[in-house]
Amino acid sequence: MMRVRLDWRRPAALALASAALAGCAAGPDYRKPDVSMPAAWKTEAPWKPADPSDAAPKGEWWSRFGDPQLDALQRKALADSPTLAVASARLAQARSALAAASASLLPQVTLNSRDARQRIAANRPLNNYNAPNFSTVQNDFVLSAGASYELDLFGRVQRAVEGAQASAEQVQADFENVRLLLGADLAAAYVNLRTADAEIDIVSRSLALQRRVLDLATSRHDLGATSGLDMAQQQALVDATLTQLELLGRQRAQFENAIATLTGTPAPSFSLPAAAGALRPPEVPIGIPSDILERRPDVAAAERAMAVANAQIGLASAAYYPSVILSANYGDESRVLSQLFSTPSLIWSVGATLTQTLFDGGRIRANVSSARAAHEAAAATYRRVVLSAMQEAQDGITGMAKLEKAHAQALKAAESASRVLDLALTRYEGGVATALDVITAQQSLLNAERQAAQVLGQRLLASVGTIRALGGGW
Structure with a gap:
C-alpha cells in the first residue's frame, strides 16, 4: 500500500524562525520601579533593635511571644481557617491559568x-451548470x-505568558499577605483576650479588698464608731466594681469568639481558660527601610500587579500586527x-x-490606551502601598518606644497608689482618716493597675502591628 510522504521541514523551519523572532515582542519590556527609600528608621531610647540571627524564628514570628497557647492557636488557624483556604484555592487557580497560557508556546x-x-x-448549489446535482x-x-x-512573530503569546506568570506571582504574594494578616489578627485578638484576663484579675482582687473594707466599715458602724454613710459609700464602690467586672467579661467573650472564627471553629463550641500571666513584648529586628520592599507581601503583590499591567500593554499592542x-x-x-x-x-x-486587521474603528488603539492607563494606575497603587508600608512601620517603631516608657511610668503610678491605700487604711483603722479617703485610694489603685495592664496590652499590640508592618518573619 502506497503512502504519500510529507515534507515537514518547511513548517519546522518556520517554527525555528518564530522562536528566533519571539524576542521582538510588542509593547514595553517590564522594568521593576525604583523607589526612593530612607537609609534608616527614626528611633529613640529605649528602643534597642535586635540583630537577626540564624537561630531566630523565621516564619513563625508569634513564637517570640513565648506563649504555647498562642503557638497552638496559630497552627490551628493555618490548618483550618476558611479565609486561608479561599486564598489557597485562588493560588491554585492562578497556577492553572499560567499552565494554560504556557501551553500556547507549544504546538497543538x-x-x-x-x-x-x-x-x-439534490437542491444544493451547483458547482457546474452542465453537471446537475443528485441526492x-x-x-x-x-x-x-x-x-x-x-x-509568535510579534510577541502576543509571549506577553500573554508573561502576564499569566506575573499574575500567578501576584496571587502568591496575596496568599502570603492573607497568611500574615491572619496571624496578626489572631495574635491581636489573643493579646486583647489576655489583657482582659489581666484586668479581670486586677478588678477581682480589688473587689476582694473592697469587700474587706466594707466588712470593716460595717463592724465600725455596728460598734457605733461611724455613721451609716461610710458603709453606704463603700457598698456603692463595691457595686460599681461589680459592674466593671461584668463589662470586662463581655469584652473577653467577644475576643474569645473572634479567636474561634479565626481558627475555623464555631464560637459556641470554643473556649479558652483564663490566664492572668502577662505576655512580654518581644524584640523586633527592624533592619533597614528598604527591607520592606522584599519582606512585605502586599508590596510584592502591588509590584507584580504592575508587571501584569505591563504585559497587558504588549498584549493589546500585538493586535496591530x-x-x-x-x-x-x-x-x-x-x-x-x-x-x-x-x-x-x-x-x-x-x-x-x-x-491582519485592516479597519476596526479604533478598537485596538483604544485597548492600548486603556492598558497604558491601567499600568499607570498600578504604578500609582504601588507607590501608595510602599508609602503606607513605611508609615505603618514607622508608627509601630515610634509607638513601641513611647509605650515602653508609658508602661514603666504606669507601673510606678500603681506602686504609689498602693502605698497611698496602705496609709489610708491604717489611718482609717486608727480613726484618723475618713471613709472617703479610703474609697478614693481604692479607686485610684484600681485605675492605676488597670491602666498599667492596658498599656502593656497596647505594647503587645504595637509589637504585633510592627511585626506585621515589617512583613512578618525575618
Whole structure:
C-alpha cells in the first residue's frame, strides 16, 4: 500500500524562525520601579533593635511571644481557617491559568474521528451548470491527526505568558499577605483576650479588698464608731466594681469568639481558660527601610500587579500586527469502512493562515490606551502601598518606644497608689482618716493597675502591628 510522504521541514523551519523572532515582542519590556527609600528608621531610647540571627524564628514570628497557647492557636488557624483556604484555592487557580497560557508556546495536536451516514440534498448549489446535482445517501468515515502552531512573530503569546506568570506571582504574594494578616489578627485578638484576663484579675482582687473594707466599715458602724454613710459609700464602690467586672467579661467573650472564627471553629463550641500571666513584648529586628520592599507581601503583590499591567500593554499592542498560524492535517477518509486505510482514502494538508486587521474603528488603539492607563494606575497603587508600608512601620517603631516608657511610668503610678491605700487604711483603722479617703485610694489603685495592664496590652499590640508592618518573619 502506497503512502504519500510529507515534507515537514518547511513548517519546522518556520517554527525555528518564530522562536528566533519571539524576542521582538510588542509593547514595553517590564522594568521593576525604583523607589526612593530612607537609609534608616527614626528611633529613640529605649528602643534597642535586635540583630537577626540564624537561630531566630523565621516564619513563625508569634513564637517570640513565648506563649504555647498562642503557638497552638496559630497552627490551628493555618490548618483550618476558611479565609486561608479561599486564598489557597485562588493560588491554585492562578497556577492553572499560567499552565494554560504556557501551553500556547507549544504546538497543538488533535486527533479527529467522524463516523456518519448522511444525505446530500439534490437542491444544493451547483458547482457546474452542465453537471446537475443528485441526492445521495452515503457513509462518511474520517480518521485524521492535525497540528497547529502560532508563529509568535510579534510577541502576543509571549506577553500573554508573561502576564499569566506575573499574575500567578501576584496571587502568591496575596496568599502570603492573607497568611500574615491572619496571624496578626489572631495574635491581636489573643493579646486583647489576655489583657482582659489581666484586668479581670486586677478588678477581682480589688473587689476582694473592697469587700474587706466594707466588712470593716460595717463592724465600725455596728460598734457605733461611724455613721451609716461610710458603709453606704463603700457598698456603692463595691457595686460599681461589680459592674466593671461584668463589662470586662463581655469584652473577653467577644475576643474569645473572634479567636474561634479565626481558627475555623464555631464560637459556641470554643473556649479558652483564663490566664492572668502577662505576655512580654518581644524584640523586633527592624533592619533597614528598604527591607520592606522584599519582606512585605502586599508590596510584592502591588509590584507584580504592575508587571501584569505591563504585559497587558504588549498584549493589546500585538493586535496591530498580523497573526500567523501554521497547520497540518494527515489522515484518511472513505465512504466504505473497509477501504478507510487504502491509498485512495489518504487526505493531507499543510498550510499557513495569516490574519491582519485592516479597519476596526479604533478598537485596538483604544485597548492600548486603556492598558497604558491601567499600568499607570498600578504604578500609582504601588507607590501608595510602599508609602503606607513605611508609615505603618514607622508608627509601630515610634509607638513601641513611647509605650515602653508609658508602661514603666504606669507601673510606678500603681506602686504609689498602693502605698497611698496602705496609709489610708491604717489611718482609717486608727480613726484618723475618713471613709472617703479610703474609697478614693481604692479607686485610684484600681485605675492605676488597670491602666498599667492596658498599656502593656497596647505594647503587645504595637509589637504585633510592627511585626506585621515589617512583613512578618525575618
